[in-house]
Amino acid sequence: MASLTVNAPQGTYDILIQRGLLEAVKADPAAYGLDGHVVIISNTTVGPLYGEALAQALPNADLVNMLDGEAYKSLETIALFYDALVAAGADRHSTVLALGGGVVGDAAGFAAATYMRGIALVQMPTSLLAMVDSSVGGKVGVDLPQGKNLVGAFKQPDRVLIDPDVLHTLPPEQWRCGMAEAVKHGFLADADLLNPDLHTPERAQDLVMRAVQVKINVVEEDPYEYGIRAYLNLGHTFAHAIEQVTEYGWLHGEAVGFGLLAAAKLSERLGLCDVALFEQVDTILAEVGLPRQITGLDPAAIYEAMKTDKKWKNGRSRFVLLRGMHQPEIVHDVPREDVIAVLESLM
Ligand SMILES: NC(=O)c1ccc[n+]([C@@H]2O[C@H](COP(=O)([O-])OP(=O)(O)OC[C@H]3O[C@@H](n4cnc5c(N)ncnc54)[C@H](O)[C@@H]3O)[C@@H](O)[C@H]2O)c1
Ligand SMILES: O=C(O)C(=O)C[C@@H](O)[C@H](O)[C@H](O)COP(=O)(O)O
Ligand SMILES: [Zn+2]
Numbered sequence: 001m002a003s004l005t006v007n008a009p010q011g012t013y014d015i016l017i018q019r020g021l022l023e024a025v026k027a028d029p030a031a032y033g034l035d036g037h038v039v040i041i042s043n044t045t046v047g048p049l050y051g052e053a054l055a056q057a058l059p060n061a062d063l064v065n066m067l068d069g070e071a072y073k074s075l076e077t078i079a080l081f082y083d084a085l086v087a088a089g090a091d092r093h094s095t096v097l098a099l100g101g102g103v104v105g106d107a108a109g110f111a112a113a114t115y116m117r118g119i120a121l122v123q124m125p126t127s128l129l130a131m132v133d134s135s136v137g138g139k140v141g142v143d144l145p146q147g148k149n150l151v152g153a154f155k156q157p158d159r160v161l162i163d164p165d166v167l168h169t170l171p172p173e174q175w176r177c178g179m180a181e182a183v184k185h186g187f188l189a190d191a192d193l194l195n196p197d198l199h200t201p202e203r204a205q206d207l208v209m210r211a212v213q214v215k216i217n218v219v220e221e222d223p224y225e226y227g228i229r230a231y232l233n234l235g236h237t238f239a240h241a242i243e244q245v246t247e248y249g250w251l252h253g254e255a256v257g258f259g260l261l262a263a264a265k266l267s268e269r270l271g272l273c274d275v276a277l278f279e280q281v282d283t284i285l286a287e288v289g290l291p292r293q294i295t296g297l298d299p300a301a302i303y304e305a306m307k308t309d310k311k312w313k314n315g316r317s318r319f320v321l322l323r324g325m326h327q328p329e330i331v332h333d334v335p336r337e338d339v340i341a342v343l344e345s346l347m
């Protein structure tokens with residue numbers, strides 16, 4: 001069992017990473033604080049795969065499945081969660097267990113943050129992306145039609161339970177999505193994450209541990225994103241806009257991977273770094289199998305969508321760029337023509 005600890009303002013919590021952890025939880029719920037009333041929130045894919053058996057094994061559990069997909073990370077879904085929590089008789093002593101990918105984790109986490117002004121939350125991520133990124137750090141929330149993650153809260157989990165064994169049912173494109181966020185952490189702080197030897201399900205435990213540690217280090221220093229936590233948005237100004245213009249046709253991880261490439265190209269265009277960094281990102285995206293072109297998308301529409309991101313304030317653009325490996329830098333007021341030129345170069 002690998003155990004990492006997060007020292008957050010709302011308290012310290014553990015991240016347990018172990019193959020077979022799901023079965024261990026079923027065998028001894030009390031050992032994981034799950035012997036009280038638990039409302040498992042999952043979705044229509046993961047719920048039948050893992051949620052139903054878990055609910056059966058816990059002494060006092062209800063299971064709620066949201067529909068599957070980014071389009072359901074919405075206030076309408078949150079309202080359904082509130083109804084389900086009331087129907088289940090959930091109170092301030094109940095626990096929400098978020099069992100799924102990042103969409104489930106964000107939405108269920110927001111429900112836990114707001115139901116009765118906040119109840120306990122355990123994150124049990126089942127996608128690689130949720131394991132390496134979304135289940136840790138406390139960002140929870142939903143999208144609005146106007147943009148990504150425009151409603152949310154900081155709700156640190158009471159515990160994070162990660163069982164790499166559940167990745168064996170994860171579709172390949174979703175593995176690639178998780179790799180995008182792991183590669184992001186590699187360029188931000190840990191170059192070992194860029195080693196292809198780690199990019200296999202057999203090495204998932206090591207990959208997750210390293211990627212999570214990068215996020216823990218950032219979140220512990222800047223839990224509410226007043227400063228360096230913005231670095232975790234590397235590639236995301238491009239990514240959120242692409243998700244918007246494609247109406248979530250691009251998966252978050254796919255858009256993030258492309259966003260890393262575009263950010264490297266923009267960094268080079270603005271003289272922050274040389275072309276080698278772009279080439280390194282390009283090589284890794286090709287190895288992982290993530291998109292490196294936006295063929296068919298409109299750069300002007302992507303630029304306009306960037307303005308709906310909450311980081312783009314008072315007409316001032318904001319990009320997280322790179323001066324080099326492990327040298328992120330926040331840059332405001334990037335001229336529109338530079339952004340358009342970068343996107344056009346990657347059509
Ligand atoms: N809060 C944060 O810090 C944070 C960080 C990164 C991303 N996010 C958010 O996370 C979301 C993306 O998360 P995601 O990539 O996990 O997408 P997702 O939640 O849609 O899950 C990916 C797909 O894989 C399925 N799935 C998940 N685990 C599975 C398993 N073990 N076996 C079979 N199928 C499985 C899901 O049902 C879904 O269809 C976006 O909304 C993004 O904004 C949040
Ligand atoms: O945890 C963070 O901080 C991140 O930026 C992680 C990102 O990978 C994630 O996509 C997050 O939801 C983006 O944050 P947002 O504040 O831009 O919505
Ligand atoms: Zn992300």
